[in-house]
Amino acid sequence: MVKAESSTAGARNGITANTNGAGANYELPWVEKYRPVYLDDIVGNVETVERLKIIAKDGNMPHVIISGMPGIGKTTSILCLARQLLGDAYKEAVLELNASDERGIDVVRNRIKGFAQKKVTLPQGRQKIVILDEADSMTSGAQQALRRTMEIYSSTTRFAFACNQSNKIIEPLQSRCAILRYSRLTDAQLVKRLLQIIAAEDVQHSEDGLAALVFSAEGDMRQAINNLQSTWAGFGFVSGDNVFRVVDSPHPVKVQAMIKACWEGKVEAALESLEELWGLGYSSHDIISTMFRVTKTIPTLSEHSRLEFIKEIGFTHMRILEGVQTLLQLSGCVAKLCKINMKPGLFVPPP
Numbered sequence: 001m002v003k004a005e006s007s008t009a010g011a012r013n014g015i016t017a018n019t020n021g022a023g024a025n026y027e028l029p030w031v032e033k034y035r036p037v038y039l040d041d042i043v044g045n046v047e048t049v050e051r052l053k054i055i056a057k058d059g060n061m062p063h064v065i066i067s068g069m070p071g072i073g074k075t076t077s078i079l080c081l082a083r084q085l086l087g088d089a090y091k092e093a094v095l096e097l098n099a100s101d102e103r104g105i106d107v108v109r110n111r112i113k114g115f116a117q118k119k120v121t122l123p124q125g126r127q128k129i130v131i132l133d134e135a136d137s138m139t140s141g142a143q144q145a146l147r148r149t150m151e152i153y154s155s156t157t158r159f160a161f162a163c164n165q166s167n168k169i170i171e172p173l174q175s176r177c178a179i180l181r182y183s184r185l186t187d188a189q190l191v192k193r194l195l196q197i198i199a200a201e202d203v204q205h206s207e208d209g210l211a212a213l214v215f216s217a218e219g220d221m222r223q224a225i226n227n228l229q230s231t232w233a234g235f236g237f238v239s240g241d242n243v244f245r246v247v248d249s250p251h252p253v254k255v256q257a258m259i260k261a262c263w264e265g266k267v268e269a270a271l272e273s274l275e276e277l278w279g280l281g282y283s284s285h286d287i288i289s290t291m292f293r294v295t296k297t298i299p300t301l302s303e304h305s306r307l308e309f310i311k312e313i314g315f316t317h318m319r320i321l322e323g324v325q326t327l328l329q330l331s332g333c334v335a336k337l338c339k340i341n342m343k344p345g346l347f348v349p350p351p
């Protein structure tokens with residue numbers, strides 16, 4: 001394989017640590033150290049991973065496209081599949097190209113074709129695998145050039161694409177592949193993996209620290225693990241406050257207080273909280289997206305208010321994305337949120 005990855009199974013607490021041959025003093029990023037080695041280690045997307053396990057067992061791998069948001073295990077799944085299919089032949093029989101490699105037409109013509117023509121001793125009934133990571137950033141010319149290559153060498157070489165948006169892969173390639181969609185991971189799935197790493201690394205943490213990691217990661221396992229490591233390295237304790245300092249986003253407790261004030265119609269208190277957040281230097285985008293995430297999960301809001309709040313926050317988000325990123329814009333949103341629960345009678349001028 002082009003990018004070698006040796007693994008030492010230091011299975012502690014049911015989790016496998018890859019040390020990549022590095023010395024004990026050299027601290028790998030935990031996303032790499034705890035990158036799953038086998039399909040069984042992959043958390044979430046159970047049905048899709050089950051399909052991959054069947055392919056790994058039967059050996060007849062189709063061309064595949066795995067699509068989904070970043071950091072949820074697409075590349076890892078393909079690497080695990082290739083490892084399980086090819087065993088010892090993995091290094092020789094896998095060509096991995098990602099966005100950091102040149103992947104224009106010339107590479108398709110020379111490198112990929114060259115690899116497809118190469119003779120490699122494979123386990124019975126297996127094929128070589130070309131892994132094209134971040135395939136949606138390949139030019140359409142390069143994708144076009146792959147069409148015939150995929151067909152001509154399909155008896156010896158199979159292709160696996162990982163991408164964030166499958167619609168950026170040209171139709172002819174899509175029609176040659178089985179398309180597997182990965183969805184973002186649930187909070188419980190993130191917690192499960194984080195707890196395994198916390199136990200393996202003996203990380204001191206609190207419940208709210210774990211909740212903060214999950215809240216800020218929004219289903220992205222890579223981000224959750226990176227934030228865990230940064231908080232541990234930076235503060236020596238994973239608490240909610242420390243996590244939000246590391247990710248540098250508004251503390252949801254503060255935002256929750258603001259939303260609560262809006263719900264109770266306390267305009268001054270709500271605006272004061274907003275100004276405090278603004279004064280801390282958060283961008284309007286940070287503030288509005290945290291407002292959305294907090295509103296989604298806040299337990300005290302009635303269903304009706306929640307929907308109305310999300311509607312107003314959505315409109316303000318749109319305006320912010322269009323370029324109006326002022327405190328005034330956010331204050332307008334807060335004012336509208338305060339109005340939602342106020343009795344209409346309050347607005348009728350006295351006779």
Ligand SMILES: Nc1ncnc2c1ncn2[C@@H]1O[C@H](COP(=O)(O)OP(=O)(O)OP(=O)(O)O)[C@@H](O)[C@H]1O
Pocket residue numbers: 030031032034035036041042043044068069070071072073074075076077134162163164193221222225
């Ligand atoms: N489902 C998962 N189970 C366990 N670990 C995961 C999972 N998803 C991601 N990770 C962790 O996050 C790291 C990055 O995952 P991976 O490279 O597979 O993401 P990806 O979905 O391919 O993202 P991108 O679209 O950015 O390439 C892995 O090394 C692993 O540590």
